[in-house]
Amino acid sequence: MPDINENIESPFELKVSFSKVLNYYEKLVENEDEFIAAKARRILKTAESYPELRRGFSDTNILKEREKEISIILQDSFSPVLTNNEIKTVSVPFHNLIFNSSERFKNILEIAGDNFELQIKNMPEDDRYIIACNIILSFCYGYNLNFKRPFFYEIPDANGIIHYYKILYNADFCEIIPTEIAPKITQDDYDNLLDNFENIALWKEKFPPNSYIFKGFVISNIFDVTDDQSISNIKSSLIGEDKDKDESFMQGFNEIFRSLLGINDIKVGFSIYNQEENVFERVYGIGMKSFLLNNSESASCADALCSWSYNRLLNENKYFSVSDVDKVFKKAKGRAPHITALYEQGVKSAIFAPIANENGLLGIIEIVSNKPQVLNSINANKLIDVMPYIVSAVERSKNEEENLIEAIIQQECTSIHPSVSWKFRSAAKQFLIDKQRFGNNATFKNISFNKVYPLFGQIDVKGSSESRNNATKKDLILSNRIFV
Numbered sequence: 001m002p003d004i005n006e007n008i009e010s011p012f013e014l015k016v017s018f019s020k021v022l023n024y025y026e027k028l029v030e031n032e033d034e035f036i037a038a039k040a041r042r043i044l045k046t047a048e049s050y051p052e053l054r055r056g057f058s059d060t061n062i063l064k065e066r067e068k069e070i071s072i073i074l075q076d077s078f079s080p081v082l083t084n085n086e087i088k089t090v091s092v093p094f095h096n097l098i099f100n101s102s103e104r105f106k107n108i109l110e111i112a113g114d115n116f117e118l119q120i121k122n123m124p125e126d127d128r129y130i131i132a133c134n135i136i137l138s139f140c141y142g143y144n145l146n147f148k149r150p151f152f153y154e155i156p157d158a159n160g161i162i163h164y165y166k167i168l169y170n171a172d173f174c175e176i177i178p179t180e181i182a183p184k185i186t187q188d189d190y191d192n193l194l195d196n197f198e199n200i201a202l203w204k205e206k207f208p209p210n211s212y213i214f215k216g217f218v219i220s221n222i223f224d225v226t227d228d229q230s231i232s233n234i235k236s237s238l239i240g241e242d243k244d245k246d247e248s249f250m251q252g253f254n255e256i257f258r259s260l261l262g263i264n265d266i267k268v269g270f271s272i273y274n275q276e277e278n279v280f281e282r283v284y285g286i287g288m289k290s291f292l293l294n295n296s297e298s299a300s301c302a303d304a305l306c307s308w309s310y311n312r313l314l315n316e317n318k319y320f321s322v323s324d325v326d327k328v329f330k331k332a333k334g335r336a337p338h339i340t341a342l343y344e345q346g347v348k349s350a351i352f353a354p355i356a357n358e359n360g361l362l363g364i365i366e367i368v369s370n371k372p373q374v375l376n377s378i379n380a381n382k383l384i385d386v387m388p389y390i391v392s393a394v395e396r397s398k399n400e401e402e403n404l405i406e407a408i409i410q411q412e413c414t415s416i417h418p419s420v421s422w423k424f425r426s427a428a429k430q431f432l433i434d435k436q437r438f439g440n441n442a443t444f445k446n447i448s449f450n451k452v453y454p455l456f457g458q459i460d461v462k463g464s465s466e467s468r469n470n471a472t473k474k475d476l477i478l479s480n481r482i483f484v
Helices: 019-028 034-048 060-065 067-073 103-112 125-141 187-194 200-206 226-239 247-261 307-315 325-332 337-344 379-385 387-412 418-441 464-483
Strands: 012-016 087-091 098-101 151-156 162-170 174-178 212-216 218-224 267-274 279-282 298-300 320-322 349-357 360-369
Touching: 019 034, 019 174, 019 212, 034 067, 060 067, 067 098, 087 103, 098 103, 103 151, 125 174, 125 187, 125 200, 162 226, 162 247, 187 200, 226 247, 226 379, 226 387, 247 267, 247 379, 307 320, 307 349, 307 360, 325 337, 349 379, 349 387, 360 387, 379 387
Parallel strands: 012 212
Antiparallel strands: 087 098, 087 218, 151 162, 162 218, 174 212, 267 279, 267 360, 279 298, 320 349, 349 360
């Protein structure tokens, strides 16, 4: 690609230029500090033999030919002392072309592999054009639309774990110049554009392709925000609807936790706590797994945990980790059911974290790995920042389940007495589980009670006896008035 403007539709005609930074060094020549002044003179002398560095160019071959001179001009922005620490690049806006970068950025790309293509992930093509137009409105017309969005790179490391890098642009060394084909933007045009962000045709009419010259370069300061972005991704995943029907949900959830913990070899499972029966239950849904329950549908909490872990999760609502399952399994000699369950599944290290609110335990999130010591009490602390979102999601899920259970009981049953509601709620809950497993083939099971006898025969429609008694009372009062 000899010309950086090829195959790109933009209001900008891009030209790499070092004019503004060289103007800055012209001022530094008069600096009282002789070291600074001498350095400025050296940089200006380097550039004076190559006028295209000031004039501007779009031919990428010049970038290669003048690589040494460009590196000298940008030396203050890319300190050799910090090059292995800072993640920094020089480029032109909205373009994957990078022509100067710190050593750390080069290493990150090298580790990502030859097949990796660097792209800004959260910038759709139409938005790219409109964002460029907004920059023009600010630079050339003084309209401050405050259209600042965070942009990110997603780059894998050597283990295939995705890292998120936030990009902050420094545009001090660029200028935007209208060409002869650039329509002048009026107040009416501006007012019209404010209400038409998605009307790409209107933006292209007011800012035709290549109607403005971008001259200069931008410095990208890049920061690893993997932890923050992973937490945001967990929050977004938990907000989504129909998680139990989405085959990719758990796969994506596992990937997010891998990025958060920086460990490629982990899986995430869940078990729900049924307070009424004091049991752990499986979460039904595609891809859902419980490493605590293994192949069981449910288990008594006392049977699933040893006394210490029972107290830790149910009473203290605190997490615990098992950094070496094999070692603990040998030591426990069968007295720790949860360790046995992990051992039988080939798990080598694990974290169990309680999903709890002010009312107590709601469930358990289980994070496991088939490698020992990669999960431990130290990296378990990273869960502190994500647990509030998981708690909110489970609370919402439980409320939705309660509403569904009530709706099913009202649809499938007559009014029921509170003393037997547990039986109907249990049947309704099983019906929901069967719906997830068997779809429309699920049926609401018949409910019966063995050896149950009515004491007074009042087993007809709920409340009818009370209504009849009130009616009789009113009749007696009315009769008394008549015969008095």
